[in-house]
Amino acid sequence: MNALAHSAATHAAADHHGFLSPSGVEIVFVLVGLVTLGAALATVTTKQLVHAALWLVVALGGVAVEYLLLTAEFIAWVQVLIYVGSVVVLILFGLMLTRAPIGRSPDADSGNRWAALAVSVAAAATLVTVVVDAFRATWIDLADPAGPGSGSSEVTGTALFRHWVLPFEALSVLLLAALVGAIVLSRRDGDRDLPPARTRAGER
Amino acid sequence: MSTTTLAALVPVLPALGALTGLLLGRRAPGFVRPLAVLPTLAAAVLAVVVAARQGGGPALRAATELAPTGNDALPLQLALNLDGFAVLVAVLVGVVATCVQVYSTGYLRDDPRYASYAALVSLFTAAMFLVVYSDDLIVLLVGWEVMGICSYFLVGHYWETPAARAASLKAFLVTKLGDVPFLIGILALASEAGSFRISTVVTRLTSSLSGHELTHPTVIALLLLAGVAGKSALLPLHSWLPDAMAGPTPVSALIHAATMVAAGVYFVARLLPVFTASAAALVVLAVLAALTMTGSALAALAQDDIKRVLAYSTISQLAYMAAALAVADRGAAVFHLLVHGAFKALLFLAAGVVIHAAGTNSLTVMARTGGIARRVPDAYWTMTIALLALAAIPPFSGFFSKEAVLAAAEHAAFGDAHPPFAGAHAVPAGAGWIVLVAGLVTALLTAAYAARLWLLAFRGGPAVAPLAVTGEKAAEHVPEQVPQQAPETELATPGPVHRHAGHDEHRPAPAVMNLVLWTLALPSLALGIAFPVLPHWFDGASLTPTPATSVLATGVALVGGLLTYATWRHSSALAALHPEHDADPGVLLLGPLHRHAAAGFHLDALYRAVVVRPVQGAAGLVRFLDSAVVDTYVAAAGRAPRLLGAAVRRAQTGNVQTYLGALLTGSLALAVIAVVAMTGNGGA
Amino acid sequence: MHLAYPAVLAVLLFCVGLYGVLARRNAILVLMAVELMLNAVNINLVAFDVWLRDTLHAGQALTLFTIAIAAAEIGIGLAIVLLVHRNRGSSDIDRLRDLRESDSPSGGDSGGGSRAEKSPASATDNDAESGSDQQVQGPAAGRRHA
Structure with missing residues (x-):
């Protein structure tokens, strides 16, 4: 990682110097990326389930910062709102509903941890090699010649409601279906015969 | 109707009778007897009519094509050949089969399987008619094999007993063992002679004009001889015949007198030119016949079971016919066949009555109980006639036919035989001598065992010894190899009769059975007189007895009979003194040979x-x-x-993470391979 | 900015999530790891959108969609996990092995066994949730005991 960052930095130093002090953005990006990665690693390795959820908050927040650094501010706020705001809360609720133990649980990892480690390290090595090899000399021009940031709410909203209306509406239907599905799944099965069941429960 | 049409009806009638008998036998038991007797009787009458119309004239032939064989020169034909041999043998078959059917209505009247039995006898008869009349080798083979399967079923009629099952299987297998070379021989003969028609083959071989000669006469003759040996019970393949006594007695009469065993002799007689074309085959036939006739005559002298005695006597007499063929005199052979058919059928049917009366098959037991002659006088007298015929005592029929055989052998031995047809090789003198000597020895032995049979069965005294000795005796005299047969009459006539075997409450034999016996006694007595007429029906060679052989043969026969009588007097006197001895003269006559002879x-x-x-x-x-x-x-x-x-x-394992891990590992490996391939290509 | 930074970050985040999915035992932790993987994809989408200067902003729109779908997924997933936990008394995914190949040749009795296993687990489940989930728990328990 350091070597990669170093090589990238030397590349940056060699080729591009100019707008918006790119090396500064890069440094921040790398730092935040390191925090994000560390939080993610803690999420998947900690023995305490609630801590894992909290580390996930950190990781998702780091990703939101990365979005900001990539000038996608609307996405970043959506990330904060939905992920950090709702998904993590949902997960915490799930942990509580499944009576997850507070404190260290020694069996948080399953038996095939080492196999998982090997697979993921190998995947990481392969993918990093390929990605670095492919985008070694590619640069993102973060400077926006046309006024406000390309990821601002206005730009994103325009694109979304001009070009992506139909998928957006389809997505709303999907969300509705997910909502209904979650309700159906969460209900105790067989609620069709609810009144007699209730009377029977009352008798007991 | 023309003669050929009548002749064609002869095999068809019993076959139809068998078919309807098999179909209706269970549903309409009342029709079984008429269906059994009437078609056979009609066939016999038709055979007689055919014989009368043919009258010994030139052979009548008719043919219709049955199936092509792929070779246009060799079609299968449904052909009839009515010459003197065929019509006379057909008459014999018809008469004997009718007698057997009539006799069976009495003999097996209480048998639960009478319907199928009668149908099979009819089918057997039909097959024999087919063999007799057919002029086509393959059609003849069909009848031949149908006879084989019928004999299998009929010998195994009492399939409840293991002996009958074993005997039927043995009969079938041994005859089939001969039939395989027989089939090959027929095909070889047909391909060499260029026709399946027997008459054509014979004409081609005997005609001096065509000059047709078989390339391998010895091979063909020996192959055919194997099948003949199987069917006619010649030496290597004869062993099924004594065991076939496990069948009902009328079946034995039918097999031995008219149908199965006669087929072999008749076949050789029809195809004699093929055999005379090879001197080696004739010598082989002579040696086989000589060994068979003396050996089985000795064995007959040692048997205790009356039916086995008769079976060995059949083998011996068949060997006589084969010997006549070996000296190339088919007239004598068929003459002996006819006469033997008459008296052997009589012997078996009378033996059936005797067994019925005595309640046992064993001669020893009969000799001890005695009195059988008084109880069944008809059987006694007819059997006496038949035994005299068998022993070839002069006025009886057997004398003339046996003399014909011996005369032919004499002619061959002294080289003055005149070939019965042109183109035949001269009969080797050696074959003549072998046949002559063996024939004379067998004449002695035949008279001896005929006398022994008569004396033991009819002249035995009342029981002196306790029955326990009888059991011991039977155990001593019948070695293990000989299948011990239960007295079949207990099966044939279930009822109170044989629960008390040996007592006076026997049912008298049914009148039809006696009628049949006397009917058959007539030809046994007088058929021999026909010798001056028969050459006209046969090849023309004289069947008149020659003085030298007739004196010699009659002399040795008388010697054999008298010797047996003297021995019997001696041994029965001994038996009266010592209960452990019995009156069997065969033991004394054969001496140390007895044990081996009894075991065949x-x-x-x-x-x-x-x-x-x-x-x-x-x-x-x-x-x-x-x-x-x-x-x-x-x-x-x-x-x-x-x-x-x-x-x-x-x-x-059911663990999703394991599956996922394996899946990812696999896809990772694929990705790595893809990347390496890409970069490798890019580098190149 | 160098494109390799977000790309490498996305890769590493993805592989961390991958490790989590493969190694964690609790189903909710696995869901968290899945969220991490989705975020890695989102980073990629945003980065490449910015790099390509796409006028349609396909990457960002897709990221929004992904976030929405992830929200739906986490909802459904948690519902399923809750249901499983309610039925089995456990949300450990390496114990949900009803689909394994049993040694007995007939698979029929394994289904029966899981059904038999179901009722005591649900009974404990009901006890745990009796305070919060009264309205639902009553009839369901009644039906089950009937």
């Missing part, structure tokens, strides 16, 4: 050692190979996928 000279044991054991060993080996070697591959082919499946099943 251990041929069955020899076959068991030489053929049965190795075959069983080989079968065991094959079974072992199949179960231990072949099945191992099969089982392994089943077990390997099972093990593989178990391994795969072990992988199905």
